[in-house]
Amino acid sequence: MTSSLRTVGVVGAGCIGATVCVDFVVHGFRVVAVDLDDAALRDTRTLLHEVNRFLPAVRPGLTRLAPKEAMERLVTSTDLAALAECEFVVENVSERWEVKRDLYQQLDKVLPAGVGIGVNTSSIPVGRLAAETTRPDLVVGIHFMNPSYLKESVEVMRGEATSDNCLDQVRDLLTALGKQAVVVGDFPGFVSNRISHLFFNEAIRTVQDQGVDPAAVDEIFKKCFGHTMGPLETADLIGLDTVLLTLENLHDSYRDDRYDGCALLRDMVRSGRLGRKTGQGFYHYRGAGAAVTNTTGDAR
Ligand SMILES: NC(=O)c1ccc[n+]([C@@H]2O[C@H](COP(=O)([O-])OP(=O)(O)OC[C@H]3O[C@@H](n4cnc5c(N)ncnc54)[C@H](O)[C@@H]3O)[C@@H](O)[C@H]2O)c1
Structure with a gap:
Protein backbone atom coordinates (compact mmCIF):
# COMPACT_ATOMS: atom_id res chain seq x y z
CA MET A 1 0.00 0.00 0.00
CA GLY A 185 -13.48 21.30 -10.55
CA ASP A 186 -16.60 21.45 -8.42
CA PHE A 187 -19.80 21.97 -10.43
CA PRO A 188 -23.09 20.01 -10.54
CA GLY A 189 -22.61 16.60 -12.17
CA PHE A 190 -18.88 17.28 -12.64
CA VAL A 191 -17.58 16.17 -16.03
CA SER A 192 -18.86 12.59 -16.04
CA ASN A 193 -22.48 12.99 -15.08
CA ARG A 194 -23.10 16.42 -16.58
CA ILE A 195 -22.52 14.67 -19.90
CA SER A 196 -23.51 11.03 -19.29
CA HIS A 197 -26.95 11.78 -17.86
CA LEU A 198 -27.98 13.73 -20.99
CA PHE A 199 -26.94 10.64 -22.92
CA PHE A 200 -28.90 8.24 -20.64
CA ASN A 201 -32.02 10.42 -20.71
CA GLU A 202 -31.90 10.72 -24.51
CA ALA A 203 -31.32 6.96 -24.92
CA ILE A 204 -34.39 6.26 -22.75
CA ARG A 205 -36.40 8.85 -24.66
CA THR A 206 -35.46 7.11 -27.93
CA VAL A 207 -36.97 3.86 -26.59
CA GLN A 208 -40.02 5.78 -25.32
CA ASP A 209 -40.74 7.89 -28.43
CA GLN A 210 -39.46 5.75 -31.26
CA GLY A 211 -40.13 2.29 -29.83
CA VAL A 212 -36.54 1.20 -30.46
CA ASP A 213 -35.58 -2.10 -28.80
CA PRO A 214 -33.28 -1.36 -25.80
CA ALA A 215 -30.89 -4.05 -27.02
CA ALA A 216 -30.59 -2.27 -30.39
CA VAL A 217 -29.70 1.02 -28.67
CA ASP A 218 -26.96 -0.66 -26.63
CA GLU A 219 -25.64 -2.73 -29.54
CA ILE A 220 -25.13 0.41 -31.63
CA PHE A 221 -22.98 1.99 -28.94
CA LYS A 222 -21.03 -1.24 -28.33
CA LYS A 223 -20.60 -2.56 -31.86
CA CYS A 224 -20.50 0.70 -33.84
CA PHE A 225 -18.83 3.07 -31.37
CA GLY A 226 -16.80 0.46 -29.46
CA HIS A 227 -18.18 1.36 -26.02
CA THR A 228 -17.84 -1.41 -23.41
CA MET A 229 -21.46 -0.98 -22.33
CA GLY A 230 -24.45 0.73 -23.92
CA PRO A 231 -26.29 3.62 -22.22
CA LEU A 232 -29.27 1.53 -21.10
CA GLU A 233 -27.11 -1.24 -19.63
CA THR A 234 -25.11 1.44 -17.81
CA ALA A 235 -28.25 3.11 -16.47
CA ASP A 236 -29.49 -0.30 -15.24
CA LEU A 237 -26.14 -0.85 -13.51
CA ILE A 238 -26.18 2.54 -11.77
CA GLY A 239 -29.82 2.09 -10.70
CA LEU A 240 -32.62 3.99 -12.44
CA ASP A 241 -33.66 5.62 -9.13
CA THR A 242 -30.18 7.13 -8.76
CA VAL A 243 -30.18 8.16 -12.46
CA LEU A 244 -33.50 9.99 -11.96
CA LEU A 245 -32.38 11.68 -8.72
CA THR A 246 -29.20 12.82 -10.48
CA LEU A 247 -31.17 14.19 -13.44
CA GLU A 248 -33.45 16.06 -11.00
CA ASN A 249 -30.45 17.65 -9.27
CA LEU A 250 -28.93 18.62 -12.63
CA HIS A 251 -32.27 20.01 -13.84
CA ASP A 252 -32.54 22.15 -10.68
CA SER A 253 -28.94 23.32 -11.00
CA TYR A 254 -28.73 24.15 -14.69
CA ARG A 255 -32.41 24.98 -15.36
CA ASP A 256 -31.95 23.06 -18.62
CA ASP A 257 -34.90 20.91 -19.72
CA ARG A 258 -32.60 18.42 -21.40
CA TYR A 259 -32.09 17.11 -17.84
CA ASP A 260 -35.84 16.66 -17.24
CA GLY A 261 -36.13 12.90 -16.62
CA CYS A 262 -38.34 11.46 -19.39
CA ALA A 263 -41.72 9.78 -18.76
CA LEU A 264 -40.49 6.22 -19.35
CA LEU A 265 -37.70 6.65 -16.77
CA ARG A 266 -40.20 8.05 -14.24
CA ASP A 267 -42.63 5.18 -14.92
CA MET A 268 -39.93 2.58 -14.44
CA VAL A 269 -38.80 4.12 -11.13
CA ARG A 270 -42.39 4.44 -9.91
CA SER A 271 -43.03 0.77 -10.64
CA GLY A 272 -39.80 -0.40 -8.96
CA ARG A 273 -38.03 -1.43 -12.19
CA LEU A 274 -34.73 0.05 -11.02
CA GLY A 275 -32.28 -2.08 -13.02
CA ARG A 276 -29.86 -4.66 -11.68
CA LYS A 277 -30.60 -3.87 -8.04
CA THR A 278 -34.22 -5.07 -8.38
CA GLY A 279 -33.62 -7.67 -11.13
CA GLN A 280 -35.65 -5.71 -13.68
CA GLY A 281 -34.88 -2.58 -15.67
CA PHE A 282 -34.32 -2.36 -19.42
CA TYR A 283 -33.21 -5.99 -19.05
CA HIS A 284 -34.14 -8.92 -16.81
CA TYR A 285 -31.43 -10.05 -14.38
CA ARG A 286 -31.11 -13.36 -12.62
CA GLY A 287 -28.97 -14.15 -9.62
CA ALA A 288 -26.10 -11.75 -8.92
CA GLY A 289 -26.92 -9.28 -11.67
CA ALA A 290 -26.03 -11.00 -14.94
CA ALA A 291 -27.94 -9.56 -17.89
CA VAL A 292 -30.09 -12.33 -19.32
CA THR A 293 -32.89 -10.88 -21.42
CA ASN A 294 -34.14 -7.45 -22.29
CA THR A 295 -37.64 -6.28 -21.32
CA THR A 296 -39.01 -7.39 -24.65
CA GLY A 297 -37.86 -10.89 -23.74
CA ASP A 298 -35.15 -11.32 -26.36
CA ALA A 299 -32.35 -13.62 -25.32
CA ARG A 300 -29.02 -11.90 -24.82
N1 LIG B 1 -24.94 3.69 -8.35
C1 LIG B 1 -23.82 4.12 -8.91
O1 LIG B 1 -23.34 3.52 -9.90
C2 LIG B 1 -23.09 5.32 -8.37
C3 LIG B 1 -21.81 5.62 -8.85
C4 LIG B 1 -21.11 6.71 -8.31
C5 LIG B 1 -21.70 7.48 -7.32
N2 LIG B 1 -22.95 7.19 -6.88
C6 LIG B 1 -23.49 8.01 -5.80
O2 LIG B 1 -23.34 7.25 -4.60
C7 LIG B 1 -24.43 7.52 -3.72
C8 LIG B 1 -25.18 6.22 -3.45
O3 LIG B 1 -25.75 5.76 -4.66
P1 LIG B 1 -26.32 4.27 -4.79
O4 LIG B 1 -26.67 4.10 -6.20
O5 LIG B 1 -25.41 3.32 -4.12
O6 LIG B 1 -27.67 4.41 -3.94
P2 LIG B 1 -28.47 3.24 -3.20
O7 LIG B 1 -29.82 3.78 -3.01
O8 LIG B 1 -28.28 1.95 -3.90
O9 LIG B 1 -27.71 3.11 -1.78
C9 LIG B 1 -27.73 4.14 -0.82
C10 LIG B 1 -27.50 3.51 0.54
O10 LIG B 1 -27.39 4.56 1.51
C11 LIG B 1 -28.04 4.11 2.70
N3 LIG B 1 -28.36 5.29 3.51
C12 LIG B 1 -29.28 6.25 3.24
N4 LIG B 1 -29.23 7.20 4.21
C13 LIG B 1 -28.26 6.82 5.08
C14 LIG B 1 -27.74 7.39 6.28
N5 LIG B 1 -28.20 8.54 6.76
N6 LIG B 1 -26.76 6.72 6.92
C15 LIG B 1 -26.28 5.54 6.44
N7 LIG B 1 -26.74 4.96 5.31
C16 LIG B 1 -27.72 5.60 4.64
C17 LIG B 1 -29.26 3.33 2.18
O11 LIG B 1 -29.76 2.46 3.17
C18 LIG B 1 -28.66 2.60 0.99
O12 LIG B 1 -28.15 1.33 1.32
C19 LIG B 1 -25.29 8.57 -4.41
O13 LIG B 1 -24.89 9.83 -4.01
C20 LIG B 1 -24.97 8.34 -5.87
O14 LIG B 1 -25.22 9.47 -6.65
C21 LIG B 1 -23.66 6.11 -7.36
Whole structure:
Protein backbone atom coordinates (compact mmCIF):
# COMPACT_ATOMS: atom_id res chain seq x y z
CA MET A 1 0.00 0.00 0.00
CA THR A 2 1.26 3.50 -0.79
CA SER A 3 -1.16 5.19 1.60
CA SER A 4 -0.36 5.51 5.29
CA LEU A 5 -4.04 4.98 6.08
CA ARG A 6 -5.14 1.58 7.35
CA THR A 7 -8.79 1.92 8.44
CA VAL A 8 -11.33 3.53 6.14
CA GLY A 9 -15.01 4.18 6.82
CA VAL A 10 -17.68 3.75 4.18
CA VAL A 11 -21.13 5.25 4.86
CA GLY A 12 -23.89 3.96 2.61
CA ALA A 13 -23.39 0.38 1.44
CA GLY A 14 -25.90 0.35 -1.41
CA CYS A 15 -25.31 -0.17 -5.11
CA ILE A 16 -21.95 1.66 -5.28
CA GLY A 17 -20.96 1.71 -1.58
CA ALA A 18 -20.84 -2.09 -1.37
CA THR A 19 -18.34 -2.18 -4.25
CA VAL A 20 -16.23 0.55 -2.60
CA CYS A 21 -16.07 -1.52 0.63
CA VAL A 22 -14.93 -4.57 -1.33
CA ASP A 23 -12.33 -2.55 -3.25
CA PHE A 24 -10.73 -1.26 -0.03
CA VAL A 25 -10.72 -4.70 1.64
CA VAL A 26 -9.13 -6.55 -1.30
CA HIS A 27 -6.45 -3.84 -1.43
CA GLY A 28 -5.47 -4.44 2.18
CA PHE A 29 -7.51 -1.90 4.13
CA ARG A 30 -9.67 -2.50 7.17
CA VAL A 31 -13.15 -1.12 6.46
CA VAL A 32 -15.91 0.04 8.79
CA ALA A 33 -19.14 0.07 6.76
CA VAL A 34 -22.20 1.91 8.11
CA ASP A 35 -25.67 1.76 6.61
CA LEU A 36 -29.16 2.26 8.08
CA ASP A 37 -30.22 -0.95 6.37
CA ASP A 38 -29.00 -4.28 7.77
CA ALA A 39 -29.81 -6.02 4.48
CA ALA A 40 -27.42 -3.71 2.59
CA LEU A 41 -24.64 -4.59 5.05
CA ARG A 42 -25.37 -8.31 4.68
CA ASP A 43 -25.30 -7.99 0.88
CA THR A 44 -21.95 -6.18 1.13
CA ARG A 45 -20.48 -9.10 3.08
CA THR A 46 -21.83 -11.53 0.47
CA LEU A 47 -20.33 -9.44 -2.34
CA LEU A 48 -16.95 -9.40 -0.57
CA HIS A 49 -17.05 -13.17 -0.19
CA GLU A 50 -17.84 -13.66 -3.89
CA VAL A 51 -15.35 -11.13 -5.26
CA ASN A 52 -12.57 -12.47 -3.02
CA ARG A 53 -13.33 -16.02 -4.12
CA PHE A 54 -12.71 -15.14 -7.76
CA LEU A 55 -10.21 -12.35 -7.06
CA PRO A 56 -7.32 -13.21 -9.39
CA ALA A 57 -9.80 -13.50 -12.27
CA VAL A 58 -11.70 -10.35 -11.25
CA ARG A 59 -8.60 -8.20 -10.68
CA PRO A 60 -5.41 -9.76 -12.04
CA GLY A 61 -2.43 -9.10 -9.79
CA LEU A 62 -4.37 -9.23 -6.53
CA THR A 63 -3.99 -12.25 -4.25
CA ARG A 64 -7.06 -13.92 -2.79
CA LEU A 65 -7.38 -13.44 0.98
CA ALA A 66 -8.22 -16.30 3.32
CA PRO A 67 -12.05 -16.07 3.58
CA LYS A 68 -11.91 -15.53 7.37
CA GLU A 69 -9.33 -12.74 6.99
CA ALA A 70 -11.40 -11.01 4.30
CA MET A 71 -14.50 -11.07 6.49
CA GLU A 72 -12.60 -9.87 9.55
CA ARG A 73 -11.35 -6.84 7.63
CA LEU A 74 -14.94 -5.69 7.04
CA VAL A 75 -16.72 -4.44 10.16
CA THR A 76 -20.38 -3.48 9.66
CA SER A 77 -22.67 -1.34 11.79
CA THR A 78 -25.89 0.67 11.65
CA ASP A 79 -24.40 3.20 14.09
CA LEU A 80 -22.36 6.16 12.80
CA ALA A 81 -20.37 6.13 16.05
CA ALA A 82 -18.54 3.05 14.70
CA LEU A 83 -16.69 5.44 12.34
CA ALA A 84 -14.84 7.09 15.22
CA GLU A 85 -11.80 4.84 14.66
CA CYS A 86 -11.53 5.61 10.92
CA GLU A 87 -8.75 7.68 9.38
CA PHE A 88 -10.76 8.65 6.28
CA VAL A 89 -14.43 8.19 5.36
CA VAL A 90 -16.09 7.75 1.97
CA GLU A 91 -19.75 8.76 1.90
CA ASN A 92 -22.13 7.04 -0.54
CA VAL A 93 -25.65 7.58 0.84
CA SER A 94 -28.70 8.26 -1.34
CA GLU A 95 -28.45 11.11 -3.87
CA ARG A 96 -30.88 13.39 -1.99
CA TRP A 97 -29.72 16.75 -0.70
CA GLU A 98 -31.61 16.52 2.61
CA VAL A 99 -30.24 13.03 3.37
CA LYS A 100 -26.65 14.02 2.60
CA ARG A 101 -26.92 17.39 4.39
CA ASP A 102 -28.14 15.78 7.64
CA LEU A 103 -25.48 13.10 7.41
CA TYR A 104 -22.60 15.60 6.96
CA GLN A 105 -23.74 17.47 10.07
CA GLN A 106 -23.70 14.17 12.01
CA LEU A 107 -20.40 12.97 10.52
CA ASP A 108 -18.75 16.21 11.57
CA LYS A 109 -19.69 15.39 15.17
CA VAL A 110 -18.59 11.73 15.25
CA LEU A 111 -15.34 11.95 13.24
CA PRO A 112 -12.19 13.02 15.06
CA ALA A 113 -10.64 16.33 13.97
CA GLY A 114 -8.35 15.87 11.00
CA VAL A 115 -10.32 13.01 9.42
CA GLY A 116 -11.23 13.72 5.79
CA ILE A 117 -14.48 12.90 3.97
CA GLY A 118 -14.65 11.73 0.36
CA VAL A 119 -18.00 12.64 -1.19
CA ASN A 120 -19.16 10.00 -3.65
CA THR A 121 -22.02 11.91 -5.22
CA SER A 122 -23.33 11.94 -8.78
CA SER A 123 -24.36 15.56 -8.96
CA ILE A 124 -24.21 17.55 -5.69
CA PRO A 125 -21.34 20.06 -5.53
CA VAL A 126 -18.74 19.12 -2.93
CA GLY A 127 -18.59 22.69 -1.58
CA ARG A 128 -22.28 22.59 -0.61
CA LEU A 129 -21.70 19.52 1.56
CA ALA A 130 -18.38 20.80 2.90
CA ALA A 131 -20.20 23.90 4.14
CA GLU A 132 -22.31 21.69 6.43
CA THR A 133 -19.13 20.74 8.35
CA THR A 134 -16.48 22.54 10.38
CA ARG A 135 -13.77 20.92 8.21
CA PRO A 136 -14.43 22.13 4.62
CA ASP A 137 -10.69 21.85 3.83
CA LEU A 138 -10.93 18.10 4.44
CA VAL A 139 -13.93 17.44 2.17
CA VAL A 140 -13.19 16.30 -1.38
CA GLY A 141 -15.23 14.63 -4.13
CA ILE A 142 -14.30 11.06 -5.05
CA HIS A 143 -16.59 9.80 -7.77
CA PHE A 144 -16.04 6.05 -7.81
CA MET A 145 -17.41 4.27 -10.86
CA ASN A 146 -19.43 1.08 -10.59
CA PRO A 147 -18.26 -1.53 -9.66
CA SER A 148 -15.35 0.20 -7.97
CA TYR A 149 -13.13 -2.90 -7.76
CA LEU A 150 -13.03 -3.16 -11.58
CA LYS A 151 -12.25 0.47 -12.36
CA GLU A 152 -8.83 1.97 -12.88
CA SER A 153 -9.64 5.68 -12.74
CA VAL A 154 -11.69 7.92 -10.49
CA GLU A 155 -13.02 11.42 -11.05
CA VAL A 156 -11.85 13.57 -8.13
CA MET A 157 -13.63 16.86 -7.52
CA ARG A 158 -11.69 19.55 -5.74
CA GLY A 159 -13.96 21.90 -3.80
CA GLU A 160 -13.04 25.56 -3.37
CA ALA A 161 -11.93 24.89 0.22
CA THR A 162 -10.30 21.46 -0.32
CA SER A 163 -6.69 21.66 0.94
CA ASP A 164 -3.58 20.48 -0.92
CA ASN A 165 -2.94 17.98 1.89
CA CYS A 166 -6.42 16.50 1.55
CA LEU A 167 -5.99 16.15 -2.21
CA ASP A 168 -2.58 14.49 -1.73
CA GLN A 169 -4.06 12.08 0.80
CA VAL A 170 -6.77 11.10 -1.68
CA ARG A 171 -4.27 10.63 -4.51
CA ASP A 172 -2.27 8.28 -2.24
CA LEU A 173 -5.41 6.43 -1.22
CA LEU A 174 -6.41 5.93 -4.86
CA THR A 175 -2.90 4.84 -5.81
CA ALA A 176 -3.17 2.19 -3.08
CA LEU A 177 -6.38 1.01 -4.81
CA GLY A 178 -4.51 0.80 -8.13
CA LYS A 179 -6.41 3.80 -9.49
CA GLN A 180 -5.53 7.05 -11.14
CA ALA A 181 -7.19 10.30 -10.08
CA VAL A 182 -8.58 12.59 -12.77
CA VAL A 183 -9.01 15.89 -10.93
CA VAL A 184 -11.76 18.27 -12.06
CA GLY A 185 -13.48 21.30 -10.55
CA ASP A 186 -16.60 21.45 -8.42
CA PHE A 187 -19.80 21.97 -10.43
CA PRO A 188 -23.09 20.01 -10.54
CA GLY A 189 -22.61 16.60 -12.17
CA PHE A 190 -18.88 17.28 -12.64
CA VAL A 191 -17.58 16.17 -16.03
CA SER A 192 -18.86 12.59 -16.04
CA ASN A 193 -22.48 12.99 -15.08
CA ARG A 194 -23.10 16.42 -16.58
CA ILE A 195 -22.52 14.67 -19.90
CA SER A 196 -23.51 11.03 -19.29
CA HIS A 197 -26.95 11.78 -17.86
CA LEU A 198 -27.98 13.73 -20.99
CA PHE A 199 -26.94 10.64 -22.92
CA PHE A 200 -28.90 8.24 -20.64
CA ASN A 201 -32.02 10.42 -20.71
CA GLU A 202 -31.90 10.72 -24.51
CA ALA A 203 -31.32 6.96 -24.92
CA ILE A 204 -34.39 6.26 -22.75
CA ARG A 205 -36.40 8.85 -24.66
CA THR A 206 -35.46 7.11 -27.93
CA VAL A 207 -36.97 3.86 -26.59
CA GLN A 208 -40.02 5.78 -25.32
CA ASP A 209 -40.74 7.89 -28.43
CA GLN A 210 -39.46 5.75 -31.26
CA GLY A 211 -40.13 2.29 -29.83
CA VAL A 212 -36.54 1.20 -30.46
CA ASP A 213 -35.58 -2.10 -28.80
CA PRO A 214 -33.28 -1.36 -25.80
CA ALA A 215 -30.89 -4.05 -27.02
CA ALA A 216 -30.59 -2.27 -30.39
CA VAL A 217 -29.70 1.02 -28.67
CA ASP A 218 -26.96 -0.66 -26.63
CA GLU A 219 -25.64 -2.73 -29.54
CA ILE A 220 -25.13 0.41 -31.63
CA PHE A 221 -22.98 1.99 -28.94
CA LYS A 222 -21.03 -1.24 -28.33
CA LYS A 223 -20.60 -2.56 -31.86
CA CYS A 224 -20.50 0.70 -33.84
CA PHE A 225 -18.83 3.07 -31.37
CA GLY A 226 -16.80 0.46 -29.46
CA HIS A 227 -18.18 1.36 -26.02
CA THR A 228 -17.84 -1.41 -23.41
CA MET A 229 -21.46 -0.98 -22.33
CA GLY A 230 -24.45 0.73 -23.92
CA PRO A 231 -26.29 3.62 -22.22
CA LEU A 232 -29.27 1.53 -21.10
CA GLU A 233 -27.11 -1.24 -19.63
CA THR A 234 -25.11 1.44 -17.81
CA ALA A 235 -28.25 3.11 -16.47
CA ASP A 236 -29.49 -0.30 -15.24
CA LEU A 237 -26.14 -0.85 -13.51
CA ILE A 238 -26.18 2.54 -11.77
CA GLY A 239 -29.82 2.09 -10.70
CA LEU A 240 -32.62 3.99 -12.44
CA ASP A 241 -33.66 5.62 -9.13
CA THR A 242 -30.18 7.13 -8.76
CA VAL A 243 -30.18 8.16 -12.46
CA LEU A 244 -33.50 9.99 -11.96
CA LEU A 245 -32.38 11.68 -8.72
CA THR A 246 -29.20 12.82 -10.48
CA LEU A 247 -31.17 14.19 -13.44
CA GLU A 248 -33.45 16.06 -11.00
CA ASN A 249 -30.45 17.65 -9.27
CA LEU A 250 -28.93 18.62 -12.63
CA HIS A 251 -32.27 20.01 -13.84
CA ASP A 252 -32.54 22.15 -10.68
CA SER A 253 -28.94 23.32 -11.00
CA TYR A 254 -28.73 24.15 -14.69
CA ARG A 255 -32.41 24.98 -15.36
CA ASP A 256 -31.95 23.06 -18.62
CA ASP A 257 -34.90 20.91 -19.72
CA ARG A 258 -32.60 18.42 -21.40
CA TYR A 259 -32.09 17.11 -17.84
CA ASP A 260 -35.84 16.66 -17.24
CA GLY A 261 -36.13 12.90 -16.62
CA CYS A 262 -38.34 11.46 -19.39
CA ALA A 263 -41.72 9.78 -18.76
CA LEU A 264 -40.49 6.22 -19.35
CA LEU A 265 -37.70 6.65 -16.77
CA ARG A 266 -40.20 8.05 -14.24
CA ASP A 267 -42.63 5.18 -14.92
CA MET A 268 -39.93 2.58 -14.44
CA VAL A 269 -38.80 4.12 -11.13
CA ARG A 270 -42.39 4.44 -9.91
CA SER A 271 -43.03 0.77 -10.64
CA GLY A 272 -39.80 -0.40 -8.96
CA ARG A 273 -38.03 -1.43 -12.19
CA LEU A 274 -34.73 0.05 -11.02
CA GLY A 275 -32.28 -2.08 -13.02
CA ARG A 276 -29.86 -4.66 -11.68
CA LYS A 277 -30.60 -3.87 -8.04
CA THR A 278 -34.22 -5.07 -8.38
CA GLY A 279 -33.62 -7.67 -11.13
CA GLN A 280 -35.65 -5.71 -13.68
CA GLY A 281 -34.88 -2.58 -15.67
CA PHE A 282 -34.32 -2.36 -19.42
CA TYR A 283 -33.21 -5.99 -19.05
CA HIS A 284 -34.14 -8.92 -16.81
CA TYR A 285 -31.43 -10.05 -14.38
CA ARG A 286 -31.11 -13.36 -12.62
CA GLY A 287 -28.97 -14.15 -9.62
CA ALA A 288 -26.10 -11.75 -8.92
CA GLY A 289 -26.92 -9.28 -11.67
CA ALA A 290 -26.03 -11.00 -14.94
CA ALA A 291 -27.94 -9.56 -17.89
CA VAL A 292 -30.09 -12.33 -19.32
CA THR A 293 -32.89 -10.88 -21.42
CA ASN A 294 -34.14 -7.45 -22.29
CA THR A 295 -37.64 -6.28 -21.32
CA THR A 296 -39.01 -7.39 -24.65
CA GLY A 297 -37.86 -10.89 -23.74
CA ASP A 298 -35.15 -11.32 -26.36
CA ALA A 299 -32.35 -13.62 -25.32
CA ARG A 300 -29.02 -11.90 -24.82
N1 LIG B 1 -24.94 3.69 -8.35
C1 LIG B 1 -23.82 4.12 -8.91
O1 LIG B 1 -23.34 3.52 -9.90
C2 LIG B 1 -23.09 5.32 -8.37
C3 LIG B 1 -21.81 5.62 -8.85
C4 LIG B 1 -21.11 6.71 -8.31
C5 LIG B 1 -21.70 7.48 -7.32
N2 LIG B 1 -22.95 7.19 -6.88
C6 LIG B 1 -23.49 8.01 -5.80
O2 LIG B 1 -23.34 7.25 -4.60
C7 LIG B 1 -24.43 7.52 -3.72
C8 LIG B 1 -25.18 6.22 -3.45
O3 LIG B 1 -25.75 5.76 -4.66
P1 LIG B 1 -26.32 4.27 -4.79
O4 LIG B 1 -26.67 4.10 -6.20
O5 LIG B 1 -25.41 3.32 -4.12
O6 LIG B 1 -27.67 4.41 -3.94
P2 LIG B 1 -28.47 3.24 -3.20
O7 LIG B 1 -29.82 3.78 -3.01
O8 LIG B 1 -28.28 1.95 -3.90
O9 LIG B 1 -27.71 3.11 -1.78
C9 LIG B 1 -27.73 4.14 -0.82
C10 LIG B 1 -27.50 3.51 0.54
O10 LIG B 1 -27.39 4.56 1.51
C11 LIG B 1 -28.04 4.11 2.70
N3 LIG B 1 -28.36 5.29 3.51
C12 LIG B 1 -29.28 6.25 3.24
N4 LIG B 1 -29.23 7.20 4.21
C13 LIG B 1 -28.26 6.82 5.08
C14 LIG B 1 -27.74 7.39 6.28
N5 LIG B 1 -28.20 8.54 6.76
N6 LIG B 1 -26.76 6.72 6.92
C15 LIG B 1 -26.28 5.54 6.44
N7 LIG B 1 -26.74 4.96 5.31
C16 LIG B 1 -27.72 5.60 4.64
C17 LIG B 1 -29.26 3.33 2.18
O11 LIG B 1 -29.76 2.46 3.17
C18 LIG B 1 -28.66 2.60 0.99
O12 LIG B 1 -28.15 1.33 1.32
C19 LIG B 1 -25.29 8.57 -4.41
O13 LIG B 1 -24.89 9.83 -4.01
C20 LIG B 1 -24.97 8.34 -5.87
O14 LIG B 1 -25.22 9.47 -6.65
C21 LIG B 1 -23.66 6.11 -7.36
